[in-house]
Amino acid sequence: MSSEISLDLGEVILRGTATGAGPTVLLLHAGGERRAVWVPVAAALAGHGFRSVAFDLRGHGDSSGRATTLRELADDVAGMVASQPVPVVLVGASVGGLAAIAALADPAVAAGASGLVLVDVVPDLEPGRVRSWLDFHGLAGRYTRLVDDVLGSGPALLATAGALDLPVLVVHGGQGSPLRDADVGRLRAANRRVAVVRVPAAGHLVARDAPEQLADLVSGWLCGIGHGAVSTSGAGGQDLR
DSSP: OEEEEEEEOSSOEEEEEEESSSSEEEEEOOTTOOGGGGHHHHHHHHHTTOEEEEEOOTTSTTOOSOOOOHHHHHHHHHHHHHTSOSSEEEEEETHHHHHHHHHHTSHHHHHTEEEEEEESOOSSOOHHHHHHHHHHTTOTTSSHHHHHHHHTTHHHHHHHHHHOOSOEEEEEEOTTOSOOHHHHHHHHHHOTTEEEEEETTOOSOHHHHOHHHHHHHHHHHHHHTTSOOOOOOSOTTSOOO
């Protein structure tokens, strides 16, 4: 069962959807997306005994404001976490994942989090490769200021992610993903609590391409780290390491 929610942060009002019951998972979509992309993921997570909350990021979907800096998005994520019962697991796709990392630099946010899932993104990607990927997909002219700010924040984000004292899962998409093994390797070298799982059938937007598999992998990982006691199927044989 789902319900519509809103979060007034003063500067912006964020619109969201809460689904299911149980430990809370905060779902943060990619740039140019909206919370509806998480609907099948949220339904599957509910079946595994988890409650999910998905907001439209500022400047996206039904939320107000403009997304021009990563700091703005990170502050919004901090507000989302503060509005929910703790602990919260943060699941962020693309820029949603980077906003989650930036938010977790705040000790108050980190204290309310029990895990982080990065969906086909890690800090400090090579800017030229990212710009080429955006251009190939016709996205180069969207959110220009935000893209510039994010790409200039790579080293700081990697330092923050390396210092996180919580379990981290990277869900690595397959064909069409701008993410490379070397990128993931840098994060794993910086933080020994990082695990990696592959979804070869999905591209960069894993929530769109393989929503049920993504939910199975996330819920299985959460149960494995002790966040919830519901058993899951479908996570086996996915190169979780």
